[in-house]
Structures are given as structure tokens and as C-alpha cells.
Amino acid sequence: MSDRARGQGLAVVLLSGGLDSCVTAAMAAREHELAVLHASYGQRTAARERRAFYAIADHFEVSAARRRVLELGFLGSLGGSALTDPRAPLPEGAPGHGVPATYVPFRNAHLLAAAVSWAEILGARSVWIGAVEEDSSGYPDCREEFFRAFQAAARAGTRDGGALSVTTPVIGMSKRRIVETGVELGAPLHLTWSCYRNDERACGRCESCWLRLSGFRAAGLDDPVPYEPRSAR
Amino acid sequence: MSDRARGQGLAVVLLSGGLDSCVTAAMAAREHELAVLHASYGQRTAARERRAFYAIADHFEVSAARRRVLELGFLGSLGGSALTDPRAPLPEGAPGHGVPATYVPFRNAHLLAAAVSWAEILGARSVWIGAVEEDSSGYPDCREEFFRAFQAAARAGTRDGGALSVTTPVIGMSKRRIVETGVELGAPLHLTWSCYRNDERACGRCESCWLRLSGFRAAGLDDPVPYEPRSAR
Numbered sequence: 001m002s003d004r005a006r007g008q009g010l011a012v013v014l015l016s017g018g019l020d021s022c023v024t025a026a027m028a029a030r031e032h033e034l035a036v037l038h039a040s041y042g043q044r045t046a047a048r049e050r051r052a053f054y055a056i057a058d059h060f061e062v063s064a065a066r067r068r069v070l071e072l073g074f075l076g077s078l079g080g081s082a083l084t085d086p087r088a089p090l091p092e093g094a095p096g097h098g099v100p101a102t103y104v105p106f107r108n109a110h111l112l113a114a115a116v117s118w119a120e121i122l123g124a125r126s127v128w129i130g131a132v133e134e135d136s137s138g139y140p141d142c143r144e145e146f147f148r149a150f151q152a153a154a155r156a157g158t159r160d161g162g163a164l165s166v167t168t169p170v171i172g173m174s175k176r177r178i179v180e181t182g183v184e185l186g187a188p189l190h191l192t193w194s195c196y197r198n199d200e201r202a203c204g205r206c207e208s209c210w211l212r213l214s215g216f217r218a219a220g221l222d223d224p225v226p227y228e229p230r231s232a233r
Numbered sequence: 234m235s236d237r238a239r240g241q242g243l244a245v246v247l248l249s250g251g252l253d254s255c256v257t258a259a260m261a262a263r264e265h266e267l268a269v270l271h272a273s274y275g276q277r278t279a280a281r282e283r284r285a286f287y288a289i290a291d292h293f294e295v296s297a298a299r300r301r302v303l304e305l306g307f308l309g310s311l312g313g314s315a316l317t318d319p320r321a322p323l324p325e326g327a328p329g330h331g332v333p334a335t336y337v338p339f340r341n342a343h344l345l346a347a348a349v350s351w352a353e354i355l356g357a358r359s360v361w362i363g364a365v366e367e368d369s370s371g372y373p374d375c376r377e378e379f380f381r382a383f384q385a386a387a388r389a390g391t392r393d394g395g396a397l398s399v400t401t402p403v404i405g406m407s408k409r410r411i412v413e414t415g416v417e418l419g420a421p422l423h424l425t426w427s428c429y430r431n432d433e434r435a436c437g438r439c440e441s442c443w444l445r446l447s448g449f450r451a452a453g454l455d456d457p458v459p460y461e462p463r464s465a466r
Binding site: 068070071072073074075077078079103104105106107108109110112113114116117118120121141145146148149150152153154155156157158159161188233 | 240301303304305307308310312336337338339340341342343345346347349350351353354367373375376378379381382383385386387388389391392394460
């Protein structure tokens with residue numbers, strides 16, 4: 001850790017285990033010590049994502065006291081999303097128009113609320129989240145406008161919250177740029193998991209795989225995670 | 234239910250089981266059908282509050298599909314509050330200056346996020362919460378400024394969220410006025426529970442009991458819930 005990193009203090013980084021949040025953590029690590037927060041909320045691939053979270057936390061040498069896994073199972077129990085309902089079909093291929101079936105209503109508010117609560121307890125002034133607006137899937141809670149409004153709510157609703165910031169460093173990036181930034185920073189992309197469907201070999205077909213693969217392809221790079229044989233896609 | 238009530242549609246009301254949220258539900262019921270949401274988050278008297286929630290939901294004849302109890306145990310697991318830490322002493326008597334030890338960091342953001350997620354799923358446009366700013370305990374997430382900011386975040390971060398409202402009808406009321414309003418509206422105050430310490434007979438000493446008792450006293454009314462014998466207070 002550089003002196004600059006020491007000077008900037010602690011940041012709480014939401015780390016799903018996917019590509020975007022891993023690159024976000026690498027960007028935060030240039031300026032901050034990291035506390036990393038992961039949530040399970042009844043999504044299909046929760047166990048695999050949690051494994052990716054721990055592997056990425058190990059890579060960034062985050063101490064045990066500064067990593068937390070939260071069970072937000074109630075989010076899945078409220079219903080309303082194909083991501084948490086094993087009976088609902090998963091959309092495949094390129095994102096269509098409008099809000100996709102995998103949208104978990106207002107999910108990012110829950111993740112940010114947890115990060116802000118923990119930041120307040122730890123005395124951290126900085127919360128980072130790897131949401132992507134343009135190249136992502138049209139989720140309303142991935143819009144920059146939402147994060148700006150949530151930051152205002154966090155400042156108003158916490159003790160000494162006036163200086164609290166919610167940082168979304170990849171929000172305007174294409175998936176290609178995210179991959180390139182990760183490579184530049186030496187982020188452990190091989191440890192990330194994005195597939196909505198599988199635990200061992202990514203399906204290569206769901207919307208999340210499609211976006212990820214298109215990013216690596218545009219960057220002229222091979223995705224280091226294993227995929228099902230092409231014949232099965 | 235009146236025709237006016239039908240016209241206003243469904244509201245999600247956060248119902249802790251305490252005095253303020255019960256009166257809030259009675260106020261919402263003048264205009265809306267109710268969906269009621271309760272959260273356990275590791276607070277000491279969770280079981281007793283849940284019992285109060287169900288009794289109040291029964292009183293308002295809320296159907297089973299429109300009542301939910303969410304486990305937000307992770308909030309307690311993050312630490313930082315005497316309300317969720319059985320080893321920490323509970324403050325007694327009148328609230329002091331500053332943020333009290335019972336403050337659960339950014340708790341109301343979690344409750345509102347759950348209410349907004351559920352409202353989005355149900356198609357409801359209205360979320361009600363019985364927070365009190367002036368006569369309460371100086372929690373930063375009970376300030377009107379916070380609720381205005383959170384409403385903006387909810388509008389920005391949900392599907393068709395532009396018309397979504399977060400209503401705080403008792404936020405500027407004294408405890409006396411809340412008791413009087415509850416009596417005027419026939420709210421079931423005898424079913425509510427406020428004590429932070431006990432499950433059967435309220436202690437009469439914790440901050441929450443103190444505020445409640447002062448409200449009934451100022452209104453010139455007896456509190457209908459049972460208390461420990463005065464000698465033990």
C-alpha cells in the first residue's frame with residue numbers, strides 16, 4: 001500500500017464476484033484500503049459468486065475483519081425477478097429493450113444501504129459499487145441519477161454523513177473498457193464469475209455471459225474463465 | 234372501505250408494532266388499502282414486536298398476501314448498536330443530546346428499500362413510515378431531509394418510479410399528538426409494543442418507554458399496555 005493509499009482511508013467496496021465489481025475494487029485499491037461486502041439474495045448462482053468473492057478478497061489481501069457476506073434472502077422472497085425464481089426462464093443473448101426479467105426490484109438500494117451502514121460503523125467515508133449504466137441491461141437502479149440521489153440520502157441519513165461519497169467508477173464504461181481497465185490494473189479477472197445459470201462452466205448464453213464475452217471479444221482478449229463446449233451454446 | 238379508499242390504491246406501510254407506526258397505518262387506511270411490512274433485524278424484543286405486528290394487521294383486516302415479515306438479521310450482525318447487542322447497556326429515561334446508543338446505523342434506509350422493492354412488485358405507488366423527527370431520539374435517519382432524499386432515490390431507481398411517494402405523516406408530531414391522533418382514528422393502541430427491553434410487561438424505564446409514557450401522560454390518558462410494577466422502575 002502506498003502512502004497515498006494510507007492517506008485516503010478506508011473504502012467499502014461492494015463485490016459481487018463479477019467482472020465489473022472486481023475492476024471497481026482494483027480501481028478503489030489505488031486510493032484506499034479495502035473493506036469488501038458481498039450479498040446473497042437468493043440468486044441462482046449464489047454459492048459460485050460467493051466463492052469468487054472470497055478469491056478476489058484474498059487477491060487484494062483483505063483481512064478477515066474487513067470482509068462480510070450478508071444474507072439478503074428476503075429480497076428473493078419478495079419475488080418479482082427471474083434471477084431469484086428458479087421457475088422463470090432466463091433471457092438469453094443480447095439485452096433487449098426495456099427492463100429485463102432478471103431485474104431484482106430496487107436491489108442496488110439494498111446493497112448500498114448495507115454498504116453505508118457498514119461504512120458508518122467502520123468510520124469509512126467512501127462506498128464503491130461497480131454498476132454499469134450504458135453497456136448494461138437497463139436496470140433502473142443502475143442509472144447514474146439513482147446513485148447521485150442515493151448519495152444524497154446517505155449523507156442526510158447517517159451520523160456525520162456529510163462527507164460520505166458513493167463512487168461508481170465504471171458506470172459510463174463499455175464492457176470492453178472495463179476489461180481493458182482490469183487488465184491495465186492487474187485485476188484478477190480469472191477469479192470472477194458472471195454467469196447467471198451455471199456454477200462450474202459458464203453457459204455462454206445468458207445475458208450476463210453475452211455481455212461479458214462481447215467485452216473480451218471487443219478488447220481482443222480471451223476470457224480466462226471456463227465455458228461450456230461451444231456445441232452446447 | 235370507502236370509494237375514496239379504493240380510488241387511492243394500495244399503500245405499503247412499514248409496521249414495527251410500535252405506537253408511531255400503528256397510528257401511521259391508521260392514517261394510511263383512511264386513503265388506501267394496506268399492505269404491511271415488518272422487519273426483524275436482531276433487535277432484543279423482535280418476537281414481541283412481531284406479535285404486535287400480526288395483531289395490528291388483524292385489526293386492519295390485511296389479507297395474508299399483503300403482510301410480510303422480513304429477516305434483516307445482517308443489520309444486527311454488522312454491529313454498532315445497543316439495540317442489537319445484548320451486552321451493551323440500554324439508555325434509560327429522557328433522550329440525551331446527540332445520537333443515542335440504540336441507533337442502528339442507517340436502519341431506515343434498509344426498511345424503506347424493502348418497502349419500495351415490495352411496492353414495485355405489487356404495483357403500489359405509496360410507501361408510509363412512522364418516523365418521528367422532533368419528539369424522537371435524534372437518529373439521523375429519522376430526519377425529514379433524509380426521507381425527501383430517499384424518495385428521490387426511489388423515484389430514480391425503480392421502474393416507473395416517477396410517481397412513487399414516501400409519506401411520513403407523524404414526522405413533525407409530538408408523542409402527545411400521535412397518541413391523540415391514534416385515539417381520534419380508533420387505532421388499536423392497546424395492541425402496540427414499544428419497550429426495548431421486555432416482552433411481557435414494558436419496563437417503563439428505557440428511552441422508548443419513557444417517550445411513550447410521556448405522550449400518554451401529556452394527552453391525559455392511561456397507556457393501555459401492561460407495565461412492570463412501579464416499584465421496580
